[in-house]
Amino acid sequence: MDVSGRTYPQLALDLQLCFPLYAATRAVTKRYVTLLEGTGLTYPQYLVMLVLWEADEPLTVTALGHRLRLDSGTLTPLLKRLEAAGHIRRERDPGDERRVLVSLTEAGRALEEQVSGVPQQLGQSMGISRDEALALRDQLTELVDHLDAADSA
Template structure:
């Protein structure tokens, strides 16, 4: 039974290695973050807050993380329950909810500061290859977002 549709071979697809690699990287992150009790999406949220200059609105966090509010809100609630952030209404605009780090959220940064290095060691990629892959994926995300496709928050 010859393959009359070689373009449909699994090994020729871009989507499959992206999907499998994303699942694998998420699994490694889960192992690295288990000690501090964070999930991978929670870690990404904390990274966004650590790199911000002050509080971020839930909308800004959603844009930064490419998550819709239906996904982000429960994540923020769990981080707030863990004591890492607080949410409050923006006094200048009551429609906006701001998320800001608590002292515990700030100190958590030290606990996970070795995660990027440990991840790099787990991936087995040279630093240049990892940087080139990140740059290619960033370009892919930008291309998808510019055409209104996947990668942006739902409803954007």
Template sequence: MTTSFPQLGLDAQLCFPLYAASRAVTRRYSALLAQAGLTYPQYLCLLALWEADDPLTVGELGARLRLDSGTLTPVLKRLEAAGHLGRRRDPADERRVLLEVTPTGWELRDRVADVPGGIASGMGLSEAEAAQLRALLDRMLVGLDDSASD
């Protein structure tokens, strides 16, 4: 019984709706992205690369996506094998690997341009509510990062 421990009730946990919502959103993205032959992690990588002004290093991409290189490397290899990105050594520092979107990868951007709208339409949130949720989640991540560094 949780009556003496109400803080342990499932409905009292913030983590559970975050976890369930994350899984549901990822599942929805996966369904929409499958039509373009992409997985959700591949899509995230491409989003970050498409918005970058210059090629990103693997480390920069990992920091942007909050992923370690062990998680990121297989995703990048699959994107490279599919012809969506190229990897090359940085001529200024051979230890760094630069990631660049290929012409095929840029064409893919056009094919997935409607994915965010498809996701938004199924969330049951207004545009303002979605923006507010995004701001709260961003603030939560900053707080978690700050508390982890203490």
């Protein structure tokens, strides 16, 4: 891409980090459509399930949101769809009626085994080694931390 002669060469799409980042996320999401076929899960729903499998106990909507950086405006309808699909239960906490406890159903628990090969399949699709992936993960995590700080400043 020739950017010489432009008044603002720094605006060239190919020179910026933001676009590959944006494109990569959409490409990954698209790949998950194939990888999650048969489970009935979307990618964000899969992430919620990852958190629930890992916690292995009921979590509140707030706790899920904190882990995934999502708010109730995103999670409430998503969780209702997961519930309608039979993967989770949503119940008000008897001890504090403001809270909704999200727990796995047996069907939801059973899904874990079904997707256990997904991370490796995705890794193969990305064409990078495990070490490269972990290094990239660390760089992106650091980037998120910086951006969070910048936004609250």
